[in-house]
Amino acid sequence: MRIASTLSLALRRLRRRPIRSLLLLQGTVWGVAVAIFPAAVIQGTRITTVTQAEELGADRIAAVADPTSASEVKLAPADVDHLRAYLEGVGHTVTSAAAVQVDGPLPTAEGVTVLRSTPEGPLARGLELEAGRWFGTDENDACVVEAQVGTVLGRSLALGDTLAVAGTERRVVGIMKPRSQAQLRTNDLGFDLEHAMYKGVAQQFLMAMGIPYVKDDAWKRTDACVYVPVDADATVDWLYVRVDPSQLSAAGKSVREGLVSRGKTVLTLYPIVLPVILGDEVNRFDAVTIAMFLACLVMGAVVMANLGLLNALSRSREIAIRRVEGATRSDIALHFLMEGIVLSLIGCGLGCLLGMGLAELRVQVEPVTGFTWTFPTTHALIACGVAVVIGVLAALFPALRASSQDPVRGLAHD
């Protein structure tokens, strides 16, 4: 009852000057926001990376010949078996692997791209079968089609239908599931090609860092490719390997090393930001976040303590009257403490909201597909706990000073 009445008194005082309270609360608000916003983005993106690795391409490595090498690098279907064996030999789990050669558009329909590939081509590229099966290595009268091939051709395609591809009538033995718009917009490096930040900043930055411009990869994002078997002795453009997402970075290194032993220099393309987010190294920046959090909080606490002191001085008459009316010293101290706690709690609430706002803003400006945020409960609880403790400590000193005032002197002075 006593606490409730003190609480309502404290709330009334804070409500009387909301703008002033809000301005003084800034330290706590920014402190809590700074503490939880990076954690919100890292946690959210980690969860998405793990749960939606296939959709984000966070389990997929594409290898392509280095365009700047002195002698021409020729990749071959046989490299796939070699890579699979090499990767498994050094401890990686290979989900699927394939070699893909871009044969060009279908003569009858520019929008459909013919790909010659080893049987698991679409699977290694991250697509899933909707119906049917893969073709066999030498099944030259078979093909597998992606979801939009029928739409582009202006006809419905079903299993068993025939399609004239590369001069041969081929049976459709497999149909792939359509991919999401986000997948279709994302390139092998994990960037959203339609994002303004990618077009405006990231692309130039990547090129300045020596990452080449991939010119002819529009087919990767059409959902309108037809897969037919590749000849064993053919040269291929792309090798694809899918691995455990947690091994992506290490497997990428192994792919490069595995092909050097075959005398081939390749570039490996995979989402370059997601492994950083998944790694432990990013946690070392927690110290910076904590430092900023504490700096903001100390500023907030100092201002709150200062305000409390001023209150204790300026409200000496009010305190004296309350004492004369029967309020004990502990009542007065409790009132000041309550104001501190209420201020801190409101600051924490607003800080959490601001933190979420900052996280959303960060996600919006990020051109990497898969960047998202989630509410970091543990971080928020710790941040708010520390903020309230510091707030209480800041309120304690003025509270003790106010409660120790002699009511007679307080009234006589006035």
Next chain:
Amino acid sequence: MTEPSPIRTREGARFGSVVREGLLYVVRHPLRSALTALTSAVAIAVTVNVISLSYGLDEDVRRDVARFGRLTIDVGRLPVIASGVERPHLGDDAVARVRDRTADLDAVVVPRRQVSGRATGAATLERIQVVGAPPTYLSTLGVEVVAGRWLETVDGDGRDAPGACALDAEAARQLFPDVALEDVIGRTIQLRVQDLDQTMTVVGVLEDPLTYRALFETFDEGRGARTLTSSLLSFRNVYVRETTIAGDEYTGISIALPDEARIETARDRLAQIWPNAMKDGQPVFLSGLGVFVRKDWMDALGASTATGAMLGNIIWIIIVLVAVIMISTLNLITIRERYDDLAVRRCEGATRHDVALQITVEGVVTSVLGGLAGLPLGYAGAAVLRDIVDFPFRFDPAYAGIATLIAAVLGLFSSVVPARRAARLQPATVLSRRLT
């Protein structure tokens, strides 16, 4: 010597007394002043930290990058992945054309052949860049030899005669962990390039121009997608004689020029043979050879780190703004408590201007004192963070000056509203309210 005018002397004395009054207030209320100063101290500590980090990093990166060979132009294949296009030829005829076009520019023309290979010293590196070039290659870079010497024409290529090689410091560290760079000289490595095993003796080690290599490589997931030509500037290479790597084609031709003026001339001449490859981040051509001026690339990269430093500014500006608003609000509340004092000062003859000045002096003095206290706090905080995070904080006395200036501005801005409020008060109203 001219006598100061009486009016000016009177104004000077008046200004002095107002300042003294402001200082006295700060001294008479030590707790309140100390708490306000502490807010300023924390804000300045954060500012020192952030400036040390962002500007220090920017300067270090610019210095590092400048050592990549600012006066060098490269001719090479375009970094564009496009299937079905004709592969450009870069052989001795191209070298001859470059020599011909740059003959009068004192240029050093260095053709280079580069392959990925395996190297084994005390440890094995499964994939390392092996650069085959004539001894003049060193003039295309801005780095020094830190141990031993650079390759010379007397050195063998490992094919017909015992081979010699030079290493980048990082390659030496990885091939011979826990061995001092000077002690790597004279050791041998097994080099496997183009399906041939060769034994090479290390004759020299190049200095590492990358100050923050470990930190950047930790987060550099894009390294696997970097072309051979770009990997060259990762400075983790093995350098061998030009004949160690066989072939008719070169990976690139580097042209080192004596000064920036001649870079422009060489660029124009070479661009007539091989037009520049990229425009606004897009390839102009899909295949062929292009001319890359390292200076341009360095300037672009420098602009990127400068942008990073600018973004760092946002953090401390927000912190300082928060401090300004909080101190300002606090001062406003304090002013209300001091209405009586200020009204009496007005009755004693102080003008509105004097009152505003006094409040401003109080604010600036408190802030600057806090800021000065914040400097060591900032340095200490940065030292602790550097140990925990292993991030490159770099200090410069100039940053301390900037931070003190920011503290003064902080005090000034946080006094504007309270000073206006104090100057507007009506002494008669305040005191009559008091008397009734």
